[in-house]
Amino acid sequence: MNEIKVKIPAVKASSYTIKIGANILESLWEQIDSAFKEHNKFVVTDSNLVSAGHLTKLIGQRDIETYVIEPPGETSKNINTLTSIIEAMEKACLGRDTVVIALGGGTVGDIAGFAASIFKRGVPVVQIPTTTVAQADSSVGGKTGVDSTISKNAFGTFWHPAAVYIDVALLDTLDDRQFRAGLVESVKHALIADAKYFDYLETNIDAILQREPDVLEKMACFNCRIKASVAQADPMEKNQRRMLNYGHTVGHAVESASGFDLLHGEAISIGIIAAGLIEIEMGLAKTDRLDRVKSILKKLNMPTTLPLALTKGQILGIIRMDKKSVNKWPKFALIEKIGRIYRQNEQWAHDVDQQIVEKVLDKLYE
Amino acid sequence: MNEIKVKIPAVKASSYTIKIGANILESLWEQIDSAFKEHNKFVVTDSNLVSAGHLTKLIGQRDIETYVIEPPGETSKNINTLTSIIEAMEKACLGRDTVVIALGGGTVGDIAGFAASIFKRGVPVVQIPTTTVAQADSSVGGKTGVDSTISKNAFGTFWHPAAVYIDVALLDTLDDRQFRAGLVESVKHALIADAKYFDYLETNIDAILQREPDVLEKMACFNCRIKASVAQADPMEKNQRRMLNYGHTVGHAVESASGFDLLHGEAISIGIIAAGLIEIEMGLAKTDRLDRVKSILKKLNMPTTLPLALTKGQILGIIRMDKKSVNKWPKFALIEKIGRIYRQNEQWAHDVDQQIVEKVLDKLYE
Numbered sequence: 001m002n003e004i005k006v007k008i009p010a011v012k013a014s015s016y017t018i019k020i021g022a023n024i025l026e027s028l029w030e031q032i033d034s035a036f037k038e039h040n041k042f043v044v045t046d047s048n049l050v051s052a053g054h055l056t057k058l059i060g061q062r063d064i065e066t067y068v069i070e071p072p073g074e075t076s077k078n079i080n081t082l083t084s085i086i087e088a089m090e091k092a093c094l095g096r097d098t099v100v101i102a103l104g105g106g107t108v109g110d111i112a113g114f115a116a117s118i119f120k121r122g123v124p125v126v127q128i129p130t131t132t133v134a135q136a137d138s139s140v141g142g143k144t145g146v147d148s149t150i151s152k153n154a155f156g157t158f159w160h161p162a163a164v165y166i167d168v169a170l171l172d173t174l175d176d177r178q179f180r181a182g183l184v185e186s187v188k189h190a191l192i193a194d195a196k197y198f199d200y201l202e203t204n205i206d207a208i209l210q211r212e213p214d215v216l217e218k219m220a221c222f223n224c225r226i227k228a229s230v231a232q233a234d235p236m237e238k239n240q241r242r243m244l245n246y247g248h249t250v251g252h253a254v255e256s257a258s259g260f261d262l263l264h265g266e267a268i269s270i271g272i273i274a275a276g277l278i279e280i281e282m283g284l285a286k287t288d289r290l291d292r293v294k295s296i297l298k299k300l301n302m303p304t305t306l307p308l309a310l311t312k313g314q315i316l317g318i319i320r321m322d323k324k325s326v327n328k329w330p331k332f333a334l335i336e337k338i339g340r341i342y343r344q345n346e347q348w349a350h351d352v353d354q355q356i357v358e359k360v361l362d363k364l365y366e
Numbered sequence: 367m368n369e370i371k372v373k374i375p376a377v378k379a380s381s382y383t384i385k386i387g388a389n390i391l392e393s394l395w396e397q398i399d400s401a402f403k404e405h406n407k408f409v410v411t412d413s414n415l416v417s418a419g420h421l422t423k424l425i426g427q428r429d430i431e432t433y434v435i436e437p438p439g440e441t442s443k444n445i446n447t448l449t450s451i452i453e454a455m456e457k458a459c460l461g462r463d464t465v466v467i468a469l470g471g472g473t474v475g476d477i478a479g480f481a482a483s484i485f486k487r488g489v490p491v492v493q494i495p496t497t498t499v500a501q502a503d504s505s506v507g508g509k510t511g512v513d514s515t516i517s518k519n520a521f522g523t524f525w526h527p528a529a530v531y532i533d534v535a536l537l538d539t540l541d542d543r544q545f546r547a548g549l550v551e552s553v554k555h556a557l558i559a560d561a562k563y564f565d566y567l568e569t570n571i572d573a574i575l576q577r578e579p580d581v582l583e584k585m586a587c588f589n590c591r592i593k594a595s596v597a598q599a600d601p602m603e604k605n606q607r608r609m610l611n612y613g614h615t616v617g618h619a620v621e622s623a624s625g626f627d628l629l630h631g632e633a634i635s636i637g638i639i640a641a642g643l644i645e646i647e648m649g650l651a652k653t654d655r656l657d658r659v660k661s662i663l664k665k666l667n668m669p670t671t672l673p674l675a676l677t678k679g680q681i682l683g684i685i686r687m688d689k690k691s692v693n694k695w696p697k698f699a700l701i702e703k704i705g706r707i708y709r710q711n712e713q714w715a716h717d718v719d720q721q722i723v724e725k726v727l728d729k730l731y732e
Contacts, residue, residue, distance in 0.1 A: 001387035002587050006506065006594040008526050009601060011377040021367035079449050083514070090516040093687055093694050118484070121511065121522045121603070140372065145487065148449070150456040155449075156487045157523065160374050221368050228372040235375060237487070321459055328459045 018140060018164040018228070020220045022213040025057045025128070025167045032101065032126055035163065039099040039124070041065070042089055044112035046072035046104050049130060052173040058103055058128070065092045069108060074260045077107045077146050079155060085115045098123045099162065105131035105178075106138040106264065110153070113144035117159035124162040130170040132182025133265055136189065136223040139164050141231035141244075151321050152252055158236055166224070168216035180300045181265030183208065184247075186219055187296060188272060189226045192243045195339025197222045198296075205299050242349035243341040246333040247272035250357075253318035257310045262303070269302035270364065277360040278352055279334050284342060292338070306364040315361060316354075329354065384506060384530040384594070386586045388579040391423045391494070391533045398467065398492055401529065405465040405490070407431070408455055410478035412438035412470050415496060418539040424469055424494070431458045435474060440626045443473045443512050445521060451481045464489045465528065471497035471544075472504040472630065476519070479510035483525035490528040496536040498548025499631055502555065502589040505530050507597035507610075517687050518618055524602055532590070534582035546666045547631030549574065550613075552585055553662060554638060555592045558612045561705025563588045564662075571665050608715035609707040612699040613638035616723075619684035623676045628669070635668035636730065643726040644718055645700050650708060658704070672730040681727060682720075695720065 032041070045055050046069040055066065067088050069076050089098065102112030102125060109127050116125035129139035145156025171179060190198035200222070201208070207215045227244070234241035251271020255262055262270075276290035294304050306315075322330040331349035336342040344350065398407070411421050412435040421432065433454045435442050455464065468478030468491060475493050482491035495505035511522025537545060556564035566588070567574070573581045593610070600607035617637025621628055628636075642656035660670050672681075688696040697715035702708040710716065 001385050001390060002583065004384040004386070004587070004590045004594060005381050006384060006526075006530075006590075007379060007381045007598045008508075009598060010379040013373060013376040015371050015373045018370040018372060019367055020370070024367060079445060083445050086520055087514050087516055090514060090520055090687060095688070095694065095696075114484075118521045118523055120520065121509065121524055142374075143487065148453050148456060150453055154452055154456055154486065155484045157484055158487055160372075164372075217368065221370070224370045224372075228370060232373045232375060321456055322461070328461065330461075 016161055016163055018166060018224045020166045020168070020217055020224065022217060023167065023169045024165065025054065025170065028128065028165050029058060029060065029062070032099075032163070036099045036124070039097050040094050041101060042092065042094060042098055043067070043101045043103060044069065044085060044108060044115065045102075046070065046076075046108050048072040049104050049108075054130060054170060054173075055103060065094070069104070069111065072107070074107055074147070074264075077111055079146055079148070081111055082115055082146050082155075085111065086119055089115075089119055096120050096123055100125045101128065102126065103128045103130065104134070105129065106134045109134050109138050110143070110145050110156075113142075113159055113161065114146055114156055117144055117157040122159070125159065127161045127164045129164070129166060131174055132171060132179055133185050134182070135166050135168070135171070135220055136182065137185040137227060139166070140224055140227045142235060151318065152256055160235070166220050168213055168220055171211055171216060177263065179211070180209070180302065181263040183300050184265035184268045184272070184297070184302060186223055187293070187300075188246050188268065189223050191272070191293065191335055191338055192246045192333070192341045193226045193230070193339065194222065195337075197226075198338050202296060205296065239346075240348050242331070243333050245349065246335065246341070247275050249319060249322055249330050249332055250274035250315070250361075252322065253315045254306065254310065256318050257314045258307065262307075266303055269297045269300075269304060270306060272297065273304045274360050274364060275332065275334060277363055278332060278356060279342075281356045281360060282334070282352070284334060284336065289338060305366065306361070308365065312358065312361045316358070319357070382527055382529050384532060384590045386532045386534070386583055386590065388583060389533065389535045390531065391420065391536060394494065394531050395424060395426065395428070397531075398465075398529070402465045402490070405463050406460050407467060408458070408460060408464055409433070409467045409469060410435065410451060410474060410481065411468075412436065412442075412474050414438040415470050415474075420496060420536060420539075421469060431460070435470070435477065438473070440473055440513070440630075443477055445512055445514070447477055448481055448512050448521075451477065452485055455481070455485055462486050462489055466491045467494065468492065469494045469496065470500070471495065472500045475500050475504050476509070476511050476522075479508075479525055479527065480512055480522060483510055483523040488525070491525065493527045493530045495530070495532060497540055498537060498545055499551050500548075501532050501534070501537070501586055502548065503551040503593060505532070506590055506593045508601065517684065518622055526601075532586050534579055534586055537577055537582060543629065545577070546575070546668065547629040549666050550631035550634045550638070550663070550668060552589055553659075553666075554612050554634065555589050557638070557659065557701055557704055558609045558699070558707045559592045559596070559705065560588065561703075563592075564704050568662060571662065605712075606714050608697070609699050611715065612701065612707070613641050615685060615688055615696050615698055616640035616681070616727075618688065619681045620672065620676065622684050623680045624673065628673075632669050635663045635666075635670060636672060638663065639670045640726050640730060641698065641700060643729055644698060644722060647722045647726060648700070648718070650700060650702065655704060671732065672727070674731065678724065678727045682724070685723070
């Protein structure tokens, strides 16, 4: 037998910049244009952003190829939308010298990032997140994907953005439920990585809910620093990055079981409570810590118990198909105290007996 | 405005091994199993391979989750097949600890590699190519993809295999047309990179067509060395790798215009003649070189003129949408002499006036 060794060359370290400000949208096109002089531009957005006037603010009177996702939201985050975006790019005769610009929330960012990563084997993407959840979480870190009929982000890639622009003024037009649900990712960041940030959230909760730009900018900085430092330590989610999954194992299953009636943040709120209950079951925490977490989630009007319509069996079934599962049962990210993830034997996610999870789910109906 | 820099860490150089032999299929599973002890296995193949008995040879009596592509061939290389593969993997409750094993020709390898690259953001793939074209070309180098309704490989990624196993005995069951068409990639390799290989092909053409294992093994070595050395010098097809595209710019367009009635190799044969005619038009060659190329392609029973059913307008339209297009017109890989790609100003693909291409297309009907 003959053997030939094929070397795959190293890829150099690189970087991208996150810019954060208030009312910066109208000045962004020039920046993008000068950063991508040689590239054709292709914008992906959704009909909410168009009616809010944000697309016009971004592109002005320029004639830019644009794909508008309709209807907006998670129901469009599927392979059909992806296919029609790719085909729209083809019909516009775009080649590899194209940059995709994602203007929108998590759904737009995930789909547009995924489309960019697989269009003719990959073109750059610029993220302009417009929701609390996208600004805090999904626009940074390079995760992309769409859902299958079976589970969330079943299709996806790791594809880092070429740049991220966060305009907190865009949150002004966000409806209240979306705005509040998106703040759950900020609570999660504070819980896993920064006790001072948790204090800041508790202290400034009213200003946050009143959408004061200074406070929102400060939060964006906290969030992006935490997210970026974790993502760059572990870009492919081999270990450390799993801490970002705090509350997400049960949360994703709840979101999916609800048929996406629950918003991502609402489901993650329940998932964070589940993680807190698991910590108590495993002797990692007393109940007072969970009370503090529950209190801030309640101020955000987030659910902290399971809707009766969702059965335990449904949720367990989906947890078994979690994409981070190994041997068909996932590991769980847990915290040691507020602001610090729990680590043991260099692991950032841990085995939790299925019995404990079942017991915790029972408690979540109470 | 605040700025945060996100570092994307370097990725270390790595490598994979291509093993080449005759009648090695039955011994492969043990090798794969020991190389991927911790992984669940998922096989992707097609109904031709199943009826030829190759799947059974590979997995024996083991109970392995398998997806059988039906019908076999390019018509199945689309986003629907991809979606059902991903959903089959989900239904089997597979997680990121899965290795996809692609047993088949170029279509199977491209789809399975693409599925592996986007399943839960990426799992490893092992390629076991079973056709002349897959063994010579598509199994090595990390290109994956499926076609859109508009163009070939519109969706795709760069995703290197974790290992490649080439059993030349698998070519015995390949039908004659497929076998011959697949040899065109070998002719291409010789033309762009190795004059001695071209001599070898000319000298051994009868033994090749009689599928003598020793000669086929030698060819596999030639092919994989050439393919690997180019792919590792330029894994993301920024420049040098474009030489592998020799004959493919017109070839892909012809293949697509024919509605895939022409096999890939048959279309590339016409594309190689087109490249030769372009070289003559541009003063890079005299006609005797093209005669030699034409002669070997004719011995393979390959077409060297355009079918009258395909119009020039159709072909030009598709060329404009080529995925390597920059400003909506692609660059062309050309050769300086047999065995050496043409380079100018450090470029491996070149501007060719649209008028020249039109003139060459006219000549291709003669």
